[in-house]
Amino acid sequence: MDGNQRRVDDSIDFSRDWDSYKSGFGFLSQEFWLGNEKISHLTNQKKYQLVIEMTSSNGSLIRVSYDNFRISDEFSNFKLFSLGQYSGRTDVITLCPYNMVYINCSNSCQRTCGAPEMCQDGVCNEAEACVCSDGYFMKGSHCVPQKQCGCYVSEGQTVIPEGGSYVNPGCTRKGVCTNGHITWDEAYACSPNAVCDVRDNIRQCYCTGGYRGDGENCTRPPKDCQEIYEDGSEDNDIYRIKPTGWTGEAFEVYCNMTDGGGWTVFQRRVDGTEDFYLGWDSYKQGFGELDHEFWLGNDKLSILTNQKRYEIRIDMVNRDGAPYYAKFDNFRINDESDKYRLSQLGTYSGTADSRSNPDGYGLRYFLNRQFTTKDSDNDAYSSNCAEYYHGAWWYNNCYYCLNETTTPAEIVIIVLTGTTYPAVITTSNIQK
Numbered sequence: 001m002d003g004n005q006r007r008v009d010d011s012i013d014f015s016r017d018w019d020s021y022k023s024g025f026g027f028l029s030q031e032f033w034l035g036n037e038k039i040s041h042l043t044n045q046k047k048y049q050l051v052i053e054m055t056s057s058n059g060s061l062i063r064v065s066y067d068n069f070r071i072s073d074e075f076s077n078f079k080l081f082s083l084g085q086y087s088g089r090t091d092v093i094t095l096c097p098y099n100m101v102y103i104n105c106s107n108s109c110q111r112t113c114g115a116p117e118m119c120q121d122g123v124c125n126e127a128e129a130c131v132c133s134d135g136y137f138m139k140g141s142h143c144v145p146q147k148q149c150g151c152y153v154s155e156g157q158t159v160i161p162e163g164g165s166y167v168n169p170g171c172t173r174k175g176v177c178t179n180g181h182i183t184w185d186e187a188y189a190c191s192p193n194a195v196c197d198v199r200d201n202i203r204q205c206y207c208t209g210g211y212r213g214d215g216e217n218c219t220r221p222p223k224d225c226q227e228i229y230e231d232g233s234e235d236n237d238i239y240r241i242k243p244t245g246w247t248g249e250a251f252e253v254y255c256n257m258t259d260g261g262g263w264t265v266f267q268r269r270v271d272g273t274e275d276f277y278l279g280w281d282s283y284k285q286g287f288g289e290l291d292h293e294f295w296l297g298n299d300k301l302s303i304l305t306n307q308k309r310y311e312i313r314i315d316m317v318n319r320d321g322a323p324y325y326a327k328f329d330n331f332r333i334n335d336e337s338d339k340y341r342l343s344q345l346g347t348y349s350g351t352a353d354s355r356s357n358p359d360g361y362g363l364r365y366f367l368n369r370q371f372t373t374k375d376s377d378n379d380a381y382s383s384n385c386a387e388y389y390h391g392a393w394w395y396n397n398c399y400y401c402l403n404e405t406t407t408p409a410e411i412v413i414i415v416l417t418g419t420t421y422p423a424v425i426t427t428s429n430i431q432k
Contacts, residue, residue, distance in 0.1 A: 228255055326348065
C-alpha cells in the first residue's frame with residue numbers, strides 16, 4: 001500500500017504553501033506529505049483505493065476507505081476529481097470546521113478573541129473535541145488568527161478591534177491596534193480645555209466649555225453661522241456656536257446657508273404646531289425644535305447681536321404661496337436688564353413693504369420698545385398686548401407681530417408693508 005500522508009506527533013509543520021504541498025515535505029519514516037504532483041501522477045495511471053486510518057486518544061482505530069481516489073494535475077489546481085464508494089463506520093468520525101483540530105480535552109485550551117488569556121468553559125463535554133488550532137482564537141463560530149481578533153489589553157481586559165484605539169484610565173496614553181499588535185502613544189494627554197471621560201463606552205479626552213476638537217487639541221467654536229459658512233460649510237443644518245460673552249456651553253442653532261450664506265435663524269413659524277403663547281422665562285431661554293418651529297431665546301439673541309453688527313432678514317410666504325422678505329442692516333437687542341429692548345434696526349430693504357416710500361414700518365414701529373410676554377407687560381398700551389394677541393413681542397401700542405397666536409384660519413399675521421399679509425411660513429435670521 002502506497003502512503004500519501006502520515007501524521008503522528010505533530011513534529012512536522014503542515015501549515016505550508018502551495019509549492020511545499022506540490023513537491024512534498026517531511027520524512028517518509030515519520031510525518032510527511034508525499035506531494036500533490038506525485039499523487040496526481042499515481043492516481044491517474046490506474047484505479048486506486050484511498051484508505052484513511054486514524055487512532056483516537058483512547059487508542060481506538062478508525063478506518064475508512066474510498067474505492068476510486070483520483071486528483072487532477074496542477075493545471076486544475078490538483079482538484080479532488082473522484083472518490084468512489086465509501087466504506088467504514090460513519091458514527092466514529094468527527095470532522096472539525098476550518099482552522100480547528102480534534103484533540104484530547106485534557107490537553108486542550110479553547111481561547112476566544114474576547115478573552116484570549118483564558119480557557120473557554122463548556123468546550124469539552126466529551127473526552128475529545130474540536131478546538132481552534134494553535135495561534136487561532138474563537139470569534140463567533142469561527143477560528144481566526146490572532147490579528148483578526150484585534151489587540152488584547154490586559155489592564156482593561158478588553159479587545160481593541162483592528163484599526164481601533166484604547167485610552168487608559170487617566171488618559172495618559174493611547175494605543176492603536178495594527179496587525180494584531182498595539183502601538184502606544186505615551187505622549188497622549190488631554191488639552192487644558194478637555195477632561196478625561198467615558199462617553200458611549202468610549203474613554204478618551206473630550207473638549208469642554210464650548211471648545212471643539214479631538215480632546216488633545218481643543219479650539220473655540222464658531223461665534224455664529226457666518227463663521228461656519230466661512231469655514232466652508234454650505235449645508236442648511238443644525239450647528240453648534242458660542243458667541244463672544246456667552247458663559248455657558250456652546251449651543252445649537254439652525255444655519256441657513258442661502259442668500260449669501262451664514263444666516264443664524266432665531267425664529268421660525270410654519271404650521272402653528274408650536275405654542276408661542278408662553279411666558280418670560282420661555283422666551284428668555286428659547287423653545288421649540290430647531291428643524292421646525294422655534295424661538296432661539298432672548299438671552300442668546302442679545303449676546304449674538306451685541307458681539308458685532310448684524311443684518312436681520314425676515315422671510316414670509318402667504319397663503320397663496322407668494323414669498324416676501326424684509327431686511328434691516330443693523331439689528332440689535334439689549335440684555336435682560338433692559339427687558340431685551342429692540343435698540344437698533346438700521347436701513348430697510350426688501351419686498352415686504354410695497355409703499356411708495358418703504359422703510360419697513362411693520363417692524364420699525366417696534367424700535368426702542370422692550371419685550372413683552374403674557375406675564376411681563378412692558379408695552380406702551382394700557383393693557384398687556386401679549387395677552388391680547390396671544391404672543392410675545394417688542395410691542396409699542398398693540399399691533400400685529402410675528403409670534404402671535406390667531407385662529408386656525410390665520411396662523412400668524414405679518415405686517416411689514418403697511419398692508420396685512422396672512423402668512424403661513426415665517427423665518428427670522430441674522431447675519432453679519
